[in-house]
Amino acid sequence: MVAAVSSWRADDGPGRAVELITSGRARTRTALAEALGLARSTLGQRLQPLLASGLVLESEELVSSGGRPSRALRLNPRAGVVISIDVGEERTRVAITDLDAAILAERVLTLRLDDGPEELLETISTAARQALQESDLLGVPVAGIGLGLPAAVDFRAGRVSGWSIMSGWDGFDIRGHLRRTWQVPVLVDNDVNVQTVAEHHRFWPQVSHLFYVKIGTGVGSGMVIDGCVNRGAQGVAGDIGHAHVGGHGDPQCRCGNRGCLESLVGGWALARDLRGDSHPQMHDARDVARQAKLGEVDAVTRLRAAGRILGEAVAFSANLLNPDVIVLGGLLSASGDHLMAGVLESIYQRSLPLTTRKxxxxxxxxxxxxxxxxxxxxxRDHVLDPARLDRLLGAGLGPFAVDEN
Ligand SMILES: [Zn+2]
Incomplete structure (x- = not known):
């Protein structure tokens, strides 16, 4: 644990100042001093480590806040870069982004997930270093590493927990391994939770209850409850992909069980069914999506039927969670309106009127x-957490230092 040496209170420290600046609630020294209840000179002390680290910039732009115009304060998205990694079953993206998630460099890798964690993480680290080098960013501080995996993840521990298609990863200390190379904060999460975070941040920040369903090769879901992603006790909350859906023949699933939602509507399952219907060219979700986009009748019919089955599971979740919005993502959701049409059909049939009213x-x-x-x-959420920033800056450390709290 980092010991704080400052006497900041939680509600008037530099962390709170950053929060007010990034949310747009205070954009000048005058507005900040007022919001924090501080004298201008005391505010200057709070801002000093933020300006010195480059996390906050005081720009030449003048903002009028009632009195005389003053210079605007803003978060500097280039104060640090983030190594963002999206490990997929078919391909893995390793990107360098700024703090606003703008992509500055990217590498796409084809990895065999059963090669095991050490080999894969080494390959990923090498790709990240090359991307930093090629884009001339080696001198910029790395704010942290974010990693999404197609597996159940214990978010707090930074480890895969339980069965997944990533054999050999169960319990492996991913965070510890990456920290040996990078010495920066490392955040590991399930890929669908990561997409849920993206959807909420970017498009629905004002919404408190959001349910996200990803339908690609596999099927998964994530949920935002009271404004925060809910991961459950073991990090598998909302994983509807392997919930049983009766009445559709109980086909074999990849997880070993029978009749899971994914075994009925996942991209691999649709490809399996269509192949059986004399479409030998169907191998994966991408093939199904391509044929549906072209209007191929069997693919369209199958996708719409899959939408109705998916809708049954989503309707159940909607009744349970009462979300403001349900977002459909993943490769198959982008293959035309057929899947969505099926989903809507089931949801409006099966949901309580009060659930669907808004x-x-x-x-x-x-x-x-x-x-x-x-x-x-x-x-970004981790490094800008107000309490964390206060602890690190109070101890004379930089905003991107590793903090175990
Ligand atoms: Zn299953």
């Missing part, structure tokens, strides 16, 4: 790379 059901606003954006937002 409910919005929308496709994701991301065309791609929500996993990268979400990984950056995880790091």
């Amino acid at each position: 409910l919005r059901i929308v496709p994701t606003g991301y065309r791609s790379r929500s996993g990268i954006a979400g990984a950056t937002y995880l790091v």
Whole structure:
């Protein structure tokens, strides 16, 4: 633990100042002094470590806040870069972003997930270093690493927990391993939770209850409750992909069980069904999405039916969670309106009128790379946490130092 040597209170420290600046509630020294209840000179002391570290900039732009115009304070998105990693079943993206999730460099890798954690993390670290080098960013501080994995993740521990398609990762200390190379904060989460974070931050920050469903090769979901992602006790909250859905023949699932939602509507399952219907070219979610986009009748019919089954599971979740908005993401959600049409059909049939009265059901606003954006937002939320910033700056450390709290 980092010992604080300052006498800041939680509600008037530099962390709180950053929060007011980033939320737009205070953009000048005058407004900040008023919001924090501080004299101008005391405020200057609070701002000093923020300005010195480059995390906050005082720009030439003048803002009028009633009295005489004063210079604008803003978060500097280039104060540090984030290494954002989206590990996928088919490809892995390693990106360097700024603190606003703008991508500055990117590498796309084809990794075999069963190669095991050490080899994969080394490959990822090498790709990140090359991306930093090529984009001339080696001198910029790394604010942190955000990593999304197609597995159940114990978010606090930074480890995979339990069964996943990533064999050999269960219990492996991912955070510890990456920290040996990078010495920066490392945030590891399930890929669907990461996408949920991205969706909420970017498109629905004002919404308190959001349910996100990803339908690609696999199926998963994440939820925002009272403004925060809810991960549950073991990090698998909202994983509807392997919940049983009866009445559709109980096919074999990848997890070993039968009749899981994913075994009925996941991209691999649809490809399996269509292949059986004499479409030998169907191998994965991408093939299904491509054929549906082209209007191929069997693919469209299958996708719409999958939408109805998915809608049954989503309706159940909607009744349980009463969200403001349900967002549909993933490769298959981007293959035309067929899936969404099926989902809507089931949800309005099966949900309580009170649940659906104000409910919005929308496709994701991301065309791609929500996993990268979400990984950056995880790091950003962590490093800008007011209590954490107060602890580190109070101890004379930089804003991107490692803090075990
Ligand atoms: Zn399953």
